[in-house]
Amino acid sequence: MYNFYRRLKGLFILLAILSCGIGCNIINPSEQVPTYIHIDSFQMTGGASHDIQCVWVYYNNNPVGSFDLPCTIPVITSGTSGTLQLAPGILVNGRNERPLAYPFYKLHTEELTTQPGKVITINPITSYFDSVRFTTISDFESGITKFAKWGGTTDLVAVTADSLTYEGNGSGAIFLNSAADSSIDSTAAPFVVRQGAAFIEFDYKTTTPFAMGMQANLGTLYTSSITYLAGILPNNRWQKFYLNVTGFVTNYPADNYNLYIKAALQEQTSGVLLIDNIKLVTF
Secondary structure (H helix, E strand, O other): OHHHHHHHHHHHHHHHHHHHHHHHHHHOOOOOOOEEEEEOOOEEOOOOOOOOOEEEEEEOOEEEEEEEOOEEEEEOOOOOEEEEEEEEEEEHHHOOOOEEEOOOEOOEEEEEEOOOOOEEEEOOEEOEOOOOEEEEEEOOHHHOOOEEEEEEOOOOEEEOOOOOOOOOOOEEEEEEOOOOOEEEEEEOOOEOOOOOOEEEEEEEEEOOOEEEEEEEEEOOEEOOOOEEEEEEOOEEEEEEEEEEOHHHHHHOOOOEEEEEEEEEOOOOOOEEEEEEEEEEEEO
């Protein structure tokens, strides 16, 4: 009996030693040194303007995270190399709290060589998917706005002066010359929006706040009131804007739609809104 208890005691000691060894490995695993990637910005091929401000990072199809640009990102790699994918991100309706991996931009893909502790600079390139459909709402060329006055004291006009245009031979402009001036303009002809992801892109520069809205139509009847989807603050440089109309089209299925631009001064005596390259983007 004594020998039995001695053997049992020895077994408990052995199990305790093994348990400690295993536990120590769990508590203190060997730490893997990441490979760092640095990204300043995306390059867009095809000459289209863009405002890519963030990036979604994947390694071997596993998400690493989303980051504001420019950024330096630690990536835990496996083996000697792996596949790195970078999805371009935009701000939905100009809101910083609503970044989105833009569904119409291609991912940048390349092999990432494992280099623990080193910083590798990546220069990602993107473009629109080949399946993307573009509907030009107005490019303001040839002095044509394709908009009609809906309300207010002044309307959207086409301008050709180099100091006022973004690219091509024309841009749209709303001139508010007194505190009482305002403008509401609607697309002169309605346009069809396919179900699914849908954005309206445009370039703008403005010294006055303005809003972008939509209205749904069944035949010749309006099936919704004007719904303003985004308010945009003054900006003294030309910038890209991504207006998400997906939810509106889902909530108000219709034959076609009108786009509205509303501008009014706030604590100002004058202001100018410049806008160009208004286009609907869908699949």
